[in-house]
Structure formats: structure tokens, C-alpha cells
Amino acid sequence: MERYDIAIIGTGPAGVSAALTAVNRNKKVLLLGSGQMSEKVAKAHEIRNYPGLPAVKGADMAKAFRNQLDQMGIGITEKRVGAVYAMGDYFALQVGEEMLEAGAVILATGVVQAKPLPGEEELLGRGVSYCATCDAPLYRGKDVIVVGYGPREEAEAAFLSEVCRSVTYFPMYKEETNLPEAVRVIREKVTGIAQDGARRKVTTEGGEYPADGVFVLREAVAPGQLVPGLETEGAHVRVNRKMETSLPGVFACGDITGTPYQYVKAAGEGNVAAISAAAYLDGLKKK
Numbered sequence: 001m002e003r004y005d006i007a008i009i010g011t012g013p014a015g016v017s018a019a020l021t022a023v024n025r026n027k028k029v030l031l032l033g034s035g036q037m038s039e040k041v042a043k044a045h046e047i048r049n050y051p052g053l054p055a056v057k058g059a060d061m062a063k064a065f066r067n068q069l070d071q072m073g074i075g076i077t078e079k080r081v082g083a084v085y086a087m088g089d090y091f092a093l094q095v096g097e098e099m100l101e102a103g104a105v106i107l108a109t110g111v112v113q114a115k116p117l118p119g120e121e122e123l124l125g126r127g128v129s130y131c132a133t134c135d136a137p138l139y140r141g142k143d144v145i146v147v148g149y150g151p152r153e154e155a156e157a158a159f160l161s162e163v164c165r166s167v168t169y170f171p172m173y174k175e176e177t178n179l180p181e182a183v184r185v186i187r188e189k190v191t192g193i194a195q196d197g198a199r200r201k202v203t204t205e206g207g208e209y210p211a212d213g214v215f216v217l218r219e220a221v222a223p224g225q226l227v228p229g230l231e232t233e234g235a236h237v238r239v240n241r242k243m244e245t246s247l248p249g250v251f252a253c254g255d256i257t258g259t260p261y262q263y264v265k266a267a268g269e270g271n272v273a274a275i276s277a278a279a280y281l282d283g284l285k286k287k
Contacts, residue, residue, distance in 0.1 A: 003101040004030040006277050007093055009081050009226075010108030012038030013263045014254025016065045017270030018106045018277075019074050025278040030102055031069070032077045032095065037062035039150065039219060040110065041263065050264050061263075080156070082131035084227045086247055089284065096133040103284070104277040105227075107245075107252040108270060111235050111261070112222045117147070118192035120216055121225070127200040128193060128214050130221050132156035135213070136163045142212035144168075145202050147190050151175050153217035157183055160215070168209060170202070223256060233258070243273035251277050 006022045008015050011033030019031045036042060044058025053061060069076070082094035084105055093100045120128055129135040132146070133156065143166045146157045150173055161167045161182040168184045171177055177185050188204035193214055195201075201210045224232045231238045231246035236258040243251045253269035255261045 001099075001101055003090060003103065004028050005102065005281055006030070006104045006106060006274070007032065007084075007091065007100070007102035008106045008108060008274075009033065009084075010038075010110060010254065010256075011035075011065075011076060012041055012108060012110060012254060012266060013065070014256075014266035014270035014273070015106070015108035016069060017267040018108060018253060018274040019270075020068065020072060021271045021274035022106075022278060023072055023074055025274065027274075027278055027281070029074060030077060030093075030100060031074055032079065032081055032093075034152070035066070035076050035078050037065050038110065039152070041065075047263055049262070050267075080131050080133060081221075081226065082129075082134040084250075086227075086229065086249070091249065094131070094134055096131070097137075103281050104249045104251065106243075106270075106273045106277055107223060107227070107237060107250065107256055108254045108266075108273075109221070109223070109226070109256055110219065111255040112218060116222070117190060117216065119194050120192075123193055123195070123200065123214075124225065127195075127212070128216060130216060130218075130225070132160050132215050132217065135215075136160055139164050139213045141165050143210075144213045144215060145170065145200075145209060145211040146215045146217060147172060147202070149173065149218040151177070152219065154179055156215070156217055168211065170204070223252070241272075242276040243269055244276060249277075249280060251280075 005027035007030040008018050009032045022029045041058050042062045079096040085092045144164045145168045147170045157169045188206040192203045223237045237252040251273040253273040254266035
């Protein structure tokens with residue numbers, strides 16, 4: 001199996017900066033995220049403190065990021081990362097239906113603002129999943145519920161409708177949905193997930209809805225759930241000045257490391273994380 005030097009998860013300022021620096025350090029990079037770059041960046045009205053881009057609109061900044069990646073020949077893999085596992089001298093990443101390998105990992109996923117739903121963490125891996133592409137085969141011909149926190153998640157709900165007997169979608173956002181007729185859309189606030197005999201059920205402010213499986217889809221997954229064994233502080237990852245986490249070979253940068261939530265700070269941390277990851281890999285070679 002092909003093994004990358006560094007897998008970078010996230011295409012905001014931190015992830016883009018890390019990817020550019022890693023390639024400049026002659027590392028083979030796997031950049032995972034959205035081809036449209038960070039939704040947070042793209043929707044920003046105006047950014048005034050980013051060097052070289054005075055009073056830039058978020059959409060223009062995202063375009064500039066993408067152009068620079070293209071110029072450097074850095075592609076973006078637009079598949080959801082379900083989990084990252086430490087395998088000794090490398091890391092295995094569950095990416096869609098594939099398992100990919102990398103010598104080091106940089107987390108630049110942003111910070112998860114929403115708290116887990118009651119019952120979500122307890123049932124994770126036991127009827128609750130964060131990746132439709134990864135776990136859809138488990139629910140072939142069965143009934144599933146999708147709790148989507150943004151329009152981007154509609155693509156996974158549409159995919160599930162091709163595999164599952166029924167798909168019920170709860171949009172946790174105000175925008176209009178664009179889903180196949182086979183997907184039932186219910187606009188009720190989800191309040192929890194619970195065991196229901198051999199099945200699961202989603203509770204809302206309007207009632208209860210049973211299903212065989214529940215997919216909770218957010219733009220970013222809580223870091224402790226994404227990388228088992230990672231030391232966290234609330235919604236953030238604990239790092240040192242080198243952007244090293246508690247797990248050797250795993251680095252973090254940007255909003256995921258804590259406040260201030262600033263684009264310029266994220267880009268700087270991405271640069272440091274990539275330099276540290278490159279040094280880590282070079283150190284392994286010497287051993």
C-alpha cells in the first residue's frame with residue numbers, strides 16, 4: 001500500500017499552510033478536506049489582519065488558497081476521515097471505504113462548536129457513526145437516520161438513500177435542503193440518541209424516530225473521537241510550541257489548538273506543525 005509522509009486533515013488556513021510547508025520540505029503529502037476550502041473562511045465578510053491580503057473577502061481568500069495549492073501541485077482528497085489509528089511506526093486513516101497510511105498526521109480540522117448529543121458518545125460504533133461512506137454497507141437494506149449540521153452533509157444522505165431501505169434526514173441548519181425524493185426530511189430539533197431494543201432511536205422536540213443506525217454528520221469531528229488516545233482540553237487538542245500532541249507523530253494546528261481563533265494565527269501554526277512533522281520523520285530515518 002502507498003504510504004504518504006504526512007497526512008493533513010483540514011483545508012483552512014492551518015491545513016493549507018501545513019501542506020505548502022511540507023511540500024517545500026520535500027514530503028509526500030495527503031491533504032484531506034473540502035475542495036471549496038474552509039466554509040468558515042469562504043463565508044467571512046472581510047479579513048483585515050492577514051499579511052499580503054488587505055481587507056480581503058473570505059471567498060477571495062479561499063480562492064487564493066486553492067490557486068496556491070494548484071500551483072504547487074497539491075491535490076485535495078474530498079473524503080471524510082472516520083478515524084486515525086496509531087500503528088507503531090505509521091498511522092492508518094479510515095478515509096471513506098479505504099484505509100490510507102502516513103508516517104505523520106497533522107490535525108487542522110477546526111474546532112467542533114456543537115456539543116455531542118446525549119447518548120451520541122456512548123453509542124458511537126454501536127449504531128452511531130460519523131461517516132456514511134465508511135459504514136453504509138453495514139446498513140444495506142435497513143433504516144437509517146442522518147443528523148446533518150450543514151448543507152455539505154446532504155451528499156452523504158443522498159448516497160445512503162442508494163444503499164439503505166429508508167433515510168430520514170434532520171437538518172440542523174436553516175438553509176433549504178436539496179435531497180432526492182427518497183430522503184425524508186424532518187425539521188425538528190434533535191435532542192438525543194438512545195438504545196431502542198436491538199435498534200436505535202432519535203428523540204426530537206416533536207417525537208421519537210426509530211432506526212437501525214444513526215449518522216451524525218458535522219464539518220469536524222471532536223479530536224478525541226477522531227484520534228483515539230489523543231489528550232484534549234475540552235474541544236481543543238493539547239499541544240506544545242512545536243505543535244506536538246500527546247501522541248508521537250501527531251501534530252495539531254489552527255482553531256483546534258485553542259483561542260484566539262484567527263486566520264493568521266492558524267497559518268503560522270500550520271507552518272510550525274509541518275516543520276515539526278518533517279523533523280519527526282527525518283528523526284525516524286536516522287534511527
